[in-house]
């Protein structure tokens with residue numbers, strides 16, 4: 534069984550490595566020459582717990598990285614599926630392009646597995662027509678499968694091994710063959726269903742989380758308006774056996790939870806009131822943090838944003854991914870108020886310069902600051918809270934404990 538993984542990003546790379554390290558013959562393909570060259574030089578392209586060891590093991594077992602698509606029995610396509618900012622609908626162009634190039638090389642009877650998250654109906658609306666336009670028939674010449682990923686950045690390797698998975702296929706026998714491929718490493722339950730159910734299930738999972746976080750964020754606003762402690766209230770409410778409220782925070786980032794619910798809003802605009810309201814609440818949080826920061830600055834007599842530092846640029850703790858991050862959203866909002874670059878910004882996980890005012894060491898960051906807005910709860914800070922000293926802190930992640938000068942959302 535030969536597998537060609539198409540797209541070596543946050544999902545494709547760990548998946549390709551995991552298959553190779555479990556004895557499957559794998560080629561990883563990406564059109565980005567630089568990325569392929571980096572992998573071939575023996576370096577990984579992003580930081581993730583356990584990834585380097587897995588990478589070394591997969592290389593020893595013969596994984597190949599190339600920019601070319603290869604003849605294979607199974608193709609696992611894990612390319613980005615962004616959404617169109619205006620229509621809110623999925624932009625399937627990367628998936629479609631990958632399927633087209635796959636069809637140029639794939640042998641008769643090959644299985645095309647789409648791992649990228651897609652909105653319900655995408656396979657029917659956009660992928661099947663590509664196959665038909667080539668004079669091929671889905672279900673006989675090539676087989677279509679949707680096997681959405683579920684792994685969480687920060688714990689990807691572990692979750693690849695132990696999470697349950699969903700496989701959607703037209704033909705249950707093909708679903709079973711794909712189950713065998715994933716079962717080479719996956720120790721969780723693997724559910725085989727039809728394609729549309731798999732598409733919808735994936736989007737539903739991330740939308741559920743978005744709504745739960747929006748509820749927590751709305752509670753934070755209610756509690757703030759009347760001096761109640763939202764974290765204590767959620768902690769106690771969650772002792773109820775059937776309540777599990779997530780944590781309020783400075784917003785929802787990443788390329789999954791802040792994106793996937795829009796697919797439903799885009800496709801079902803008249804049926805998605807709760808979902809679009811949740812999106813709006815989560816998107817309002819960076820501005821809520823700004824308003825809270827300016828309130829605290831007034832109360833503490835801090836008169837210049839140059840005395841205020843923003844800690845954390847990534848979308849969550851202990852990852853290097855800054856896509857859609859609440860801090861970037863907040864800085865954009867500050868830019869609209871003509872104060873971009875007014876505050877110092879630091880993130881130990883982001884080495885390149887991505888925003889104005891960014892510094893690259895904790896010492897440089899803390900020097901001369903009166904106030905810190907903690908946007909991300911990286912372990913670097915969580916494990917060294919003494920670094921904050923006597924400064925005023927706006928702790929949007931509730932990691933800094935309590936103190937006279939520690940303010941919460």
Ligand code: SAJ
Nearest residue numbers: 683684685738739742779780782785786787789790848849
């Ligand atoms: N966040 C909160 N409060 C919380 C939890 C998260 O504000 O209580 C914020 C985070 O800080 C972050 C955002 O939400 O900005 C999303 O982070 P996350 O850790 O909840 O999720 P992702 O985006 O890293 O990964 C999600 C996961 N989906 C679910 O948990 C349902 C993961 O399993 C999926 O594989 C991934 O999306 C994906 O690729 O779809």
